[in-house]
Amino acid sequence: MEAIHFGGGALGRGLVVPRLVEAGWTVTVVDPLPDLVEALDRQGGYGLEMQEGGATREIRVPIARALHPERDRAELMRRLGEAPLVTTAVRKENLAGVARQLVAAGAGRAAPCTLLGCENVEAVDEALTQALIAAGIAGEALARLHIPRTVVDRICANAWPASTTIRTETYGELAASRAGPTIPGIEAAQSIDALFDRKRYLVNSLADAAAILGRSRGDTLLSQAFGDGALLAELTPFVDALQRHLALEHGLDRDGLVRYAATSRERLANGFIPRRLDTVARDLWRKMQPGERFFAPLIALRRRGEAVEAALDVLARLVRLSAALEGAPGHPAFGPAELRAVADRHGEDPALRSVYRDTADRIGKGG
Incomplete structure (x- = not known):
């Protein structure tokens, strides 16, 4: 062969x-x-x-x-x-x-x-x-x-x-x-799309979110961020929303998702393979687009009538902190105005519009 x-x-x-x-x-x-x-x-x-x-x-x-x-x-x-x-x-x-x-x-x-x-x-x-x-x-x-x-x-x-x-x-x-x-x-x-979304949200979204918080605290490596229990606790409402979305969208078992997320945290805390945070928390504006890893699952949950307010509080904090990380060539800075602009471009989609506007409002209130 x-x-x-x-x-x-x-x-x-x-x-x-x-x-x-x-x-x-x-x-x-x-x-x-x-x-x-x-x-x-x-x-x-x-x-x-x-x-x-x-x-x-x-x-x-x-x-x-x-x-x-x-x-x-x-x-x-x-x-x-x-x-x-x-x-x-x-x-x-x-x-x-x-x-x-x-x-x-x-x-x-x-x-x-x-x-x-x-x-x-x-x-x-x-x-x-x-x-x-x-x-x-x-x-x-x-x-x-x-x-x-x-x-x-x-x-x-x-x-x-x-x-x-x-x-x-x-x-x-x-x-x-x-x-x-x-x-x-x-x-x-049987379902690659389910496995892909599980990995995208409970590995990639989790790594990106922790990287933003870690860099804001002066960490340089991904393993440092994932070794901080208080940092990971801040992400709990967001991770819970990701798990709810995966269960509803793909029928994945919630207990299995909890175990998978725990495995992801353990893997990302492994210092044997050093990952610099600046190589993880990058291209954030692209990742904040409607079909991408941060907002897409929350939009889907709101369409289902699911509560996402606590997860939006986490996103607002991540967007506010990301302003200090972006701005380099090819990595534009963004904030409430950019989020509201996305909402305005998608006025025909009430769930999308409300998720972006609610996040922008939370930033303005110190989120």
């Missing part, structure tokens, strides 16, 4: 490649960094370092080849034309480049292939399909591709260029929608 993996970064080498290798796949890694490709190819793999029970251990992850998409184009085209599995772990904006490679390699391909997007991107299957269409894929070639929806979760740190070693936690989630062929090493899940 030969798999081609695009993306030699932390998540790709920390989660996707090890899962495939453990399941018996022979993996070729493709990355645009020439020095990294040369090092991985020369070493025939890399180290994966993790901590268990306070002890650190390192395992070796073997790979078949490491290829550069331009320098090694001929070999890449050949391997892509034959591999039954292609996985990606790149930035969303780089999926277009992967799609062009796949279209170029698949012109004469007759055998089916599974294309697995392992980015932390909602509905990544749709993003990949659109990228392939934009790259000019033929209808029959697209029909031969199985592109499942996925969810991925593992905290990883990339040591490159100091070394090729990836440092990671033991926890890992990599699942694909159940429809379609079985993929050895990849869990098949």
Whole structure:
């Protein structure tokens, strides 16, 4: 079983490649960094370092080849034309480049292939399909591709260029929608959307919120913020609202969600993988948009007639504190006026409008 993996970064080498290798796949890694490709190819793999029970251990992850998409184009085209599995772990904006490679390699391909997007991107299957269409894929070639929806979760740190070693936690989630062929090493899940939202809200939203509070108190690492019980207690009404939304939206068990949130807090408090708060609490204005991780679940709850006032108090405090964190190029500052502007743009949606206006009013009252 030969798999081609695009993306030699932390998540790709920390989660996707090890899962495939453990399941018996022979993996070729493709990355645009020439020095990294040369090092991985020369070493025939890399180290994966993790901590268990306070002890650190390192395992070796073997790979078949490491290829550069331009320098090694001929070999890449050949391997892509034959591999039954292609996985990606790149930035969303780089999926277009992967799609062009796949279209170029698949012109004469007759055998089916599974294309697995392992980015932390909602509905990544749709993003990949659109990228392939934009790259000019033929209808029959697209029909031969199985592109499942996925969810991925593992905290990883990339040591490159100091070394090729990836440092990671033991926890890992990599699942694909159940429809379609079985993929050895990849869990098949009935509802990827439920798992994705659970991860987005009870890991990502939680991490972002704690990072804002932590930076306001002078913390520099995510583990410091999650080691502060008083800080986490401030977030309790918000986390409770997230759990209620997940239970109502996806039918997830509330007790299971409580356990999942507790596991998330434990994972994010792990100092073995240092995460700087300035790399977590960033791009906050995008994350505060109606369809994103802070406001979307509260809007959905208000549409259901659920109480969200205590959670809005938390959001108001986060927005007020975020003003000191934003303002750098590409990261605009925002506050009550910006929230009210969003509300005004969505006047046709009473729940959305009221959630944004109520949050803005709370900020004005010192929230």
